[in-house]
Amino acid sequence: MSNIVLRVENLWKQYRLGLIGSGTIRDDLARFWAKLQGKEDPTLKIGETNDRNIIEGEYVWALQDINFEVKQGEVLGIIGKNGAGKSTLLKILSKVTSPTKGKIYTKGRVASLLEVGTGFHPELTGRENIFLNGAILGMTKNDIRKKFDEIVEFSGIGKYIDTPVKRYSSGMYVRLAFAVAAHLEPEILIIDEVLAVGDAEFQKKCLGKMKEVSGEGRTVLFVSHNMGAVRNLCSKAIFMEKGKIAFQGETNKVVGRYLQNTNENLSGIFEIGKKTADGTVIIQKTIFKNKEGKITNNLNFGDDLSIELYGYAKERLEKPYFYFDIESQHGFLAGAYSLLDGWRPEYIEGDFVIKCTFKNLRLLPQIFTVWFGMRDKSGGHTLLGYTEVGNFLLTSTPEEMSLKSEIAGSFVEILSPYLMEYQWEKVK
Structure with missing residues (x-):
């Protein structure tokens, strides 16, 4: 379908607990070469297996069999408890990390606001980081200059735009980062729970901007623990639990399921x-x-x-x-x-x-x-x-x-x- 801008099919993500790689470059290279030849992992201990369908031992599945699609102009809310896999999913969609298996299809540029300071170079000024982020999104200098004043005005930190961002507070980071992500016109905008850092006035401003962005035909993925914001903004939602999609569909139904699921005692x-x-x-x-x-x-x-x-x-x-x-x-x-x-x-x-x-x-x-x-x-x-x-x-x-x-x-x-x-x- 031509209006589908994001499709996720059979997405899985596995992490090894407590270790990065095999511990040595030699073992990592040996594992990589064996994988190319279709052979067994030579670093495995006797009795171990590399069957990724098993969830035990040193490995854990952060995501399991994730499937969904998002149409152009839709705002998708992603909700769930801490540790449900929401941020891992967004990092994979933003290409910060790669999936263990599965496929992702996107149409257009993707801009992400995942954590405070993500994508900013601390030694560069706010002005320089705006141009850096625009270049990463594939925009020309002229395109960025046209949006520059609008970005600075929205962020409300014009006085500090030529100050290195390492001196910014977390609130200033978020203000500038959101302004850059929303105004450089990506086709897909991914927002994690970073807006909680901002004050109430700025949150209201950001949510209004996300509505405006979706109205222009761009797609927004929004992760939040604020159910009011999710209901106010999102047309569809996904409820994640233990790395899986527990329920997805119309926002009010998904939020209702999530709230009832997280409230253990409903007797009163x-x-x-x-x-x-x-x-x-x-x-x-x-x-x-x-x-x-x-x-x-x-x-x-x-x-x-x-x-x-x-x-x-x-x-x-x-x-x-x-x-x-x-x-x-x-x-x-x-x-x-x-x-x-x-x-x-x-x-x-x-x-x-x-x-x-x-x-x-x-x-x-x-x-x-x-x-x-x-x-x-x-x-x-x-x-x-x-x-x-x-x-x-x-x-x-x-x-x-x-x-x-x-x-x-x-x-x-x-x-x-x-x-x-x-x-x-x-x-x-």
Whole structure:
């Protein structure tokens, strides 16, 4: 098909653990010569085999039987846990490393942004690196000069363009690298999780540029742990797990499968069994409920999260202070602090239940962790330190996320704590 710009067929990649080559140039040459003659590897120990279909011993398959294709103008999201093989796949597509077996067909030039500083010479200035990267992509000096001012303006580091890039911060590296990759007009643009280094404003700018690039008929491959950005940007997605493609297809379905697969406990009930430092109070369990009061930790965009914390106090404890924090993979998002909010139960004694409800969760779809802490009536003495008491999975549809249709990436995640309401309640 003429509109297919990238096709991957039966792609495998194997690495040898702990070693590079055979250890000596002589052994590497002997292995290479034997391979040319179709003979067995002469460096193998007795009883070993070079059958690459076996996954054991000193070898590991980073990728196994990868097959997919991408059409012109499509934006493909690639998601999965750390170690799933995403970066290895992109390195092979970028020709940084070669596959063990399999074939890759590409049409047009490929520009990659894989790691901070990849493709930049540290001793050269930003200006010189722009021309170097353009030359690598096969562009002429005149072509690069036409784009130069646009690249510098987009990067926002014009003041430092004649400074050697070894003096750049990681954020400056990413700004310039993305500007170069996006503006030198490659037919295929490959972006790894490097955008996480940039600030929220620059992430929004980059995601907007990627949309613009795809609208011009160029193809984008985008790896990210930010499910909101993937949903906002990508028309199709691939979910990778343990070096294989676990699921691929329409973005919302793939993201939903990934989020459910990575959230082990969907029951909404978490056994804690954590005691305070002096042993007088034990936190037994938490129960998570949605807006309808159903016990679950699988929530939708805009839903309420009610956390019921069950505990037992051996002695009467006057006016204790509680707090709940919500965190994403990027860090703290929102917190409820009973001391600051002026809500304090008169006491807890025996069995007790404390309820805190976070209303209208306008957060990016992903897994969030809930932490709990407890202090005495003064608020100055910690009874129970920062303790994980559960997690919840937030999913959504494009319609439910219309609120943030014009705000990409983690920007909504930054704004959302200021839009969130919560309330405390002592059940008994």
